[in-house]
Amino acid sequence: MEQDGLVIVEEAVNAPVMFTMDTISAPPDLLLPIFGEYKKTPLFLHVVWRTRQAPKTSDLNQFGGKKIKQYWDPNGKTPSLGGRLRVNGQLIEMDRLGLRMALARAAAFPQ
Secondary structure, eight states: OOOOOOEEOSSOOOOSEEEEESSSSOOOTTHHHHHHTTTTSSOOEEEEEOOSSOOOHHHHHTTOSTTEEEEEOTTOOSOOOTTOEEETTEEEOSSHHHHHHHHHHHHHSOO
16 A cells, blocks of 8 residues: 655644554554545544654554555654544544544544
8 A cells, every 4th residue: 555655753743633653563453444434535644653763664554555644753742642543633532433433523524
């Protein structure tokens, strides 16, 4: 899957649909499958890697696709979301209903 390259953060990232990775690890089980249900909408998932070490290509490939933009924030300018997804300013827990409702609302009423 083709996607944009990794962007190094100079200012805190503020995006309508955003998730932070505080450690090099796998994404939450529900995030990508449920976000994938909205691939025909105008939504983009912005993933901010808040790690000291740059993520490897294999780490970035976990979030593959044209609808995902990835950033590396080694200095922690972007606040951590604590394992939750932020959609239009609201923190969403990683559960099926919450994710689907938040993404559907964001797709229907973009900011």
